[in-house]
Amino acid sequence: xxxxxxxxxxxxxxxxxxxxxxxxxxxxxxxxxxxxxxxxxxxxxxxxxxxxxxxxxxxxxxxxxxxxxxxxxxxxxxxxxxxxxxxxxxxxxxxxxxxxxxxxxxxxxxxxxxxxxxxxxxxxxxxxxxxxxxxxxxxxxxxxxxxxxxxxxxxxxxxxxxxxxxxxxxxxxxxxxxxxxxxxxxxx
Numbered sequence: 001x002x003x004x005x006x007x008x009x010x011x012x013x014x015x016x017x018x019x020x021x022x023x024x025x026x027x028x029x030x031x032x033x034x035x036x037x038x039x040x041x042x043x044x045x046x047x048x049x050x051x052x053x054x055x056x057x058x059x060x061x062x063x064x065x066x067x068x069x070x071x072x073x074x075x076x077x078x079x080x081x082x083x084x085x086x087x088x089x090x091x092x093x094x095x096x097x098x099x100x101x102x103x104x105x106x107x108x109x110x111x112x113x114x115x116x117x118x119x120x121x122x123x124x125x126x127x128x129x130x131x132x133x134x135x136x137x138x139x140x141x142x143x144x145x146x147x148x149x150x151x152x153x154x155x156x157x158x159x160x161x162x163x164x165x166x167x168x169x170x171x172x173x174x175x176x177x178x179x180x181x182x183x184x185x186x187x188x
Contacts, residue, residue: 009053009056009160010056011055011056011057011058011070012055012056012116013070013088013090013091013094014094014113014116015054015055015056015116015117015121016055016057016068016070016071016074016091017074017091017094017095017098017099017112017113017116018112018113018114018116018117019039019042019054019055019112019117019121019125020035020039020071020075020095020099020106021098021099021108021110021111021112021113022112022114022117022122022125022126022129023035023038023039023125023129024099024106024107024108025108025111025112026126026129026133027129027133029105030105030106030107031104031105031106031137032072032075032101032104032106033064033065033104033137033140033141034133034137034140035106036065036066036067036068036071036072037065037066037132037140037141037143037144038125038128038129038132038133038140039054039055039068039071039125039128040059040065040066040068040144041128041131041132041143041144042054042121042124042125042127042128042129043055043124043163044163044166044167045124045127045128046120046121046124047163047164047167047173048167048168048169048173049120049124050120050124051173051176051177053160054117054121054124054125055068055071057069057070057071058070058157058158059157059158059163060155060156060157060158061149061152061153061154061155061156061157061158062154062155063154064137064141064144065140065141065144065145065149066144066148066149066158069157070087070091073086073087074087074091074092074095075095075099075101075106076101077092077095077096078092078095078096078099078100078101079101079102097109097110098110146166147162147165147166148162148163148165148166161174164177
């Protein structure tokens with residue numbers, strides 16, 4: 001079953017910045033790896049519970065796990081690496097002004113604008129931080145090497161349908177995401 005709503009999901013730059021800043025402000029010694037993996041875990045949790053992603057970025061199967069592509073490019077731009085013409089100017093400006101990037105380390109220059117996230121977004125981000133924020137690099141990498149990542153060639157886009165299939169309620173979610181206006185009986 002193809003999921004046009006997910007495959008063509010809309011990236012929310014404001015939610016992306018708020019989510020990354022929330023992770024960075026709540027995790028001492030935040031790194032790109034930690035931020036990317038915690039966001040991925042939060043996105044999966046939110047998808048499982050509420051039927052949508054928090055940010056809507058495209059994840060790519062990189063060596064150390066899934067990486068949100070637009071956020072990664074915005075962070076590289078904030079670090080002074082390249083023009084990244086594919087990014088819009090407000091996204092580049094917001095990440096550059098609110099995030100300090102030194103090597104792999106991330107430091108927030110701004111507080112996260114929680115008004116850009118729903119209560120369920122914040123709840124899932126906080127849960128991912130609580131559950132995985134103290135995990136080691138190796139532990140986060142291993143946990144993020146899920147079936148969706150394993151089924152995707154390195155440096156290729158992880159299809160949202162593959163991420164959905166890693167969740168315990170995959171069939172109900174696939175039905176919902178193929179037609180969000182259809183009422184699905186999940187047997188509950």
